[in-house]
Amino acid sequence: MDAIYILWLRELKRYTRSRSQLIASLAQPILYLLALGFGLGPVFRKAGEGSYMQFVSPGIIGMVVLFAAMFSGIALLWDRQFGFLKETLVAPVPRLSIMVGRSLGGATVAMLQGILMIVACLIAGFRPAGPAALPLGFLFMALIATLFVALGVAIGSGLQDMQGFQLIMSFLVMPIFLFSGALFPLDHLPRALAALADVDPLTYGVDGLRRALIGAGHFAVATDLAVLVAVSVALLCVGAWRFSRIEV
Amino acid sequence: MIRVEHLTKKFGNLAAVNDISFEVRQGEMFAFLGPNGAGKTTTIRMLTTLLEPTAGKLQLNGLDPALHKQEARKHFGIVFQDASLDQELTAWENMEYHAVMYHLPRAVRRQRIEMLLKLFELWERRNDLVKKFSGGMKRRLEIARGLLHTPKILFLDEPTLGLDPQSRNQMWTHVKRMNETEQVTVFLTTHYMEEAERVAQRIAVIDHGQIVAIGSSEELKARTGTASLEEAFLALTGTSIRDEAADPMARMRNFARMWRR
Secondary structure, three states: OHHHHHHHHHHHHHHHOOHHHHHHHHHHHHHHHHHHHHHHHHHHOOOOOOOHHHHHHHHHHHHHHHHHHHHHHOOOOHHHOOOHHHHHOOOOOHHHHHHHHHHHHHHHHHHHHHHHHHHHHHHHHOOOOOOOHHHHHHHHHHHHHHHHHHHHOOOHOOOOHHHHHHHHHHHHHHHHHHHOOOOOOOOOOOOHHHHHHHOOOOHHHHHHHHHHOOOOOOOHHHHHHHHHHHHHHHHHHHHHHHHHHHOO | OOOEOOOOOEEOOOOEEEEEEEEEEOOEEEEEEEOOOHHHHHHHHHHHOOOOOOOOEEEEOOOOOOOOOHHHHHHHEEEEOOOOOOOEHHHHHHHHHHHEEEEEEEHHHHHHHHHHHHOOHHHHHHOOOOHEEEEEHHHHHHHHHHHEEEEEEEEOOOOOOOOOOHHHHHHHHHHHHHHHHOOEEEEEOOOOOOHHHHHHHHHEEEOOOEEEEEEEEHHHHHOOOOOOOHHHHHHOOOOOOOOOOOOOOOOHEEEEHHOOO
């Protein structure tokens, strides 16, 4: 238990200490929010879909959680490069506890980033359905965080160098974000795009966030929850298995 | 304290460690010398549960590290060849992390961390981030950390690599003191012969995965009829330069070369 706690604490300390990284990782989503939120607003309204700022804010919050969670999972690579992974893996602590502690830490950091993003959205003019919307919203953020930390750990366990990290960012994380319906409604999509959105786990996270925060969405809340929980459990198993096989 | 019998590790066709046997006594400082790629680090990795042996028997303080990983890990401390500190944490936090990971009781934790940080002359800098430390300070912190959970055995894999003579001298003084006061058995590797001669009671020379000689520095010199340990070492291992297949690309190239044969 103590080991899980200290691993969690370490993730949090590293997060709160790297202020520049904290700001850098929020800058891009805020740009998306402002440029798209205000830029596409008039067209969106003309098409009869209501306020684009309302629509896109949950999507951008989902994006922030996705990036932060994946990043903290893949940060295993940094631990490997700076040698700290060896110190951790040679300690008399079961691998599973190490993976759980790290993942909890990563998910917490992703949640904090998401909460900062909610504040940024509120400042930009986003208005959630009501105070009751937040608990369910947090639940969806937590699920998105868990799912993608697990995916990050599963991938990070096998990565050996920085090139691999760049590939994952451009060929996995960006597509997951773009095809999730974070930026556009899922109704009346071309079939190929709809299929991609259907297999993208973030789709259900963003949709759940939308249901929670603005009371509208594509799927039922139960569907969103079920898909996210099932995929999270599966990825946690894969991540734990991959992590247990790391050699340093 | 350490017993190794017919230990072998193969990577594909390459035997990195080939049927070696030796023993390290309790409280001894034992040096493992060899050219690059001789199998020193591979042996340490097997002794410290990071690598499964292909064949042979290991014993650390009566435990087999291949079978009882978790238990065996409590009995040794290790300072790796390259850095293994969290640079974004302070010296104190690195120590605390280690103490918790090694299940040190809360009451002992602070006291022991303070004692070791003072001994290794890092107490004044305990609240500084490790990334601000010099190479020598990082090394000292790693050794202090390795001793934190009062291990029976301390593994030091080229601990003085890249340090200036002052830092090296000071580091060995500290290690020797811990060896004497806490009866820690020390298993070390180094490329500096004078260090091995100064601190180690016995020395094993390994080359191409096999132990070519074992004994005190005097015995090795007498056996080879040489005046210094350096000359004895060269007499035992030859003077040709070894290619080290350390990075993955080099390993791939070697692998490809093996296939083409």
